[in-house]
Amino acid sequence: MNITRRHLLLLLPAAGVAWKYILAGTPEAAPNYKLSEHWWGMLIDLPKCIGCGNCVRACQAENDVPDGYYRTWVERYHVSDYDIENPQVDSPDGGKSGFTPVKEAGGKNFFVPKLCNHCADSPCTQVCPVGATFVSPDGVVLVDKEYCLGCRYCVQACPYGCRFINPRTNTAEKCTLCYHRITKGLTTACCESCPTGARQLADLKNPADPIHEFLKTHSVHVLKPSMATHAKVFYNEMDGSVR
């Protein structure tokens, strides 16, 4: 495929750095990226999530996710009164086409986007029999699809249900935090397409990253803390009913 560079001269400097590597069809890895300088995570600001499903659609488009499987998805919660141990939850097609409009449901209602938590103490990595899934030095849990046997042990070991077996490759698959984008200075596809900024990529090793200030000033949670997975996806104002 022919790549034209005629627009290079018109580019703003900021775009210029990322532009060189955005060559759809002939991808290259960014040579300036140092693994040891990054420790990736994500911030999900729940009061901002409107359940539009943009993130689910964007992820599917960016990563060729097969239908019926989800690298990310959105759940809708309905909590009636004080019974937070029994919420009603639904996620029609992972929230890919949004949610059916409900005018007034009573109780408390909200959306929760979910994805791989890129656990620093990842149980899926622990159980892989051959070393096909791993925590990269920059904190992203990845799958080596050339090495994966498809034994499905990692899928069983994930407490969050974020892994699946891709029926095309018969290997384990999950959110890669758009590793191919973040190593080139771009943000993830889900964060790029989120209209309200509910999802924000975070580099915990970067002192200038806004997450540090955010973590200091907000009430932040991770999913299933009792599992002690050292998850790196942080949820702002997460209700106690969230599973």
Added chain:
Amino acid sequence: MTGIDGFMYPNEVELQWSVLIVLYPFLTGLVAGAFILASLERVFQVQAVKPTYRLALLTALSFLLVSPLPLQLHLGHPERSYEMYLTPHRTSAMAMFGFVYLWYLMAVLVLEIWLDYRREIVLLAQSSAGWKRTMYRVLTLGSTNISERALAIDEKTGWLITVIGIPSAFLLHGYVGFIFGSVKANPWWSTPLMPVVFIFSAMVSGIALVMLLYMLMMWARRQTIDMECVDTVARYLFYTFLIDFSLEMLDLIHRIYEADDSFRSLDFMVHTKLYFSHIVVQIALGTVAPITLLALTQVVKMSAVLRKRTYVTAGCLTLLGIFAMRWNVVIGGQLFSKSFLGYTTYKMGLVTREGLLMATVLTVLPFAILWVLVKVLPPWPAKESHPLPSVTMAD
């Protein structure tokens, strides 16, 4: 969506581990159990069960040869399974499989069978003809020394291997229990009791299988069943079953009492989706019934005929129950959502790679292999394989 009740995380709807993964612990459990029975005679000097010794070893070998097959058929990339030998991940219980399997196959089972049969192999190498002669000659590994000293060395070595073999058998099946028991994400599986329950239920199933096979083979060859042998085997089955039942009850009572965050969801599942396989098949038919029958044979004086029939019934129910236990652990552990808010359904294929037909073939295959092994390495002394027609009491 069809087949779902309540809410499941979207990726949880489809089950990951199929009936083949139910079959695998069932098959290796039979291996471990049969071997333990054999070791009763070899190490613990329980002379009464000697008639079943060689049969138990051959049974263990037949099932061990088949047990990697369900795993291979289940893998997304079976052609990459050698990677477990290349780069086993030390934190993964599953990575142990390749080495534990190979160790148990080569260093324990094959070695012990070879040492026990070596005298017959050498004699058969000399007395048979054609391709059989070649086969036996290969099996002798070129050595025809069956002097008393050589056989005495074999005996001692065999004893040592059995002693090593007992913990190896526990390891072969115990690590499978650990594979499930160490998954903190799944409360149906995650318990330190899991490897112990697996081992004891393995022993139960293995002992029951060998008992049934012995009785079947004696009947097929029109020979008298050694009642003292069968009574002893049945007694060991009974005691082991009591321990197994106690362990499973302990797990159940503990769960009900503590009633942690998973309990409601699991309890509902056992009463609905797993009712038939758990309450009816595993507990009632597969545990309580055979234990009761075996207990009866211990306390009530029964004729040999009645005892034999009771043993056969109890043995068959036991195997059914232990299979159901594997089913309930593997399939049951995937029917409920980790959100504790919903359930899915297992849709077992019929003629697919991981379907019912394949599971049936894999269950029958070890018996076919055993048939061949019994022909090549007869478990009973030569003079018994050509019995003179004799008048026997009505069996």
Added chain:
Amino acid sequence: MNVFKDAGHLFRLAGIFVAGLLLFLVIRHSVIPKSFGQYGHYRGSAISEVAVRPVKFSGHQSCEACHADVLDKKKDGKHAHVNCEACHGPLAMHADDPGSVKPGKLDTAILCARCHEANAAKPKWFPQVASAEHSSGLPCDTCHQPHNPAMGVSGAK
């Protein structure tokens, strides 16, 4: 010694085991992937294999390089922080070669409803309407300019 004569078969067996072990070690050394163990218990080259995937979403900075006029319209309105591809979809191919790929025209009747259709689970502060009552089925861009959607802003219909 006599022992060796009577235990000869065992030594032969041991020899076979040792030979097998050596063979395994040799095979293992030649077959194991070269980059395995570089960073941990995995193939080091897997990291770059994941990183070298095609990018489908260009990122808003590259859109703004050419479409500065739209950026001007957007930056003072409510959609200032809504990235271009959130509505227009992945357009890295267009950004790479604008002539070859023309972004499709969007259907506001479907697109806008995804965010703005009233739903009890949406936060109360977020602008949402029941479209049937709000516009009686008319497409949203009848009255609203998507790049700066407030009514009364210059450029709105």
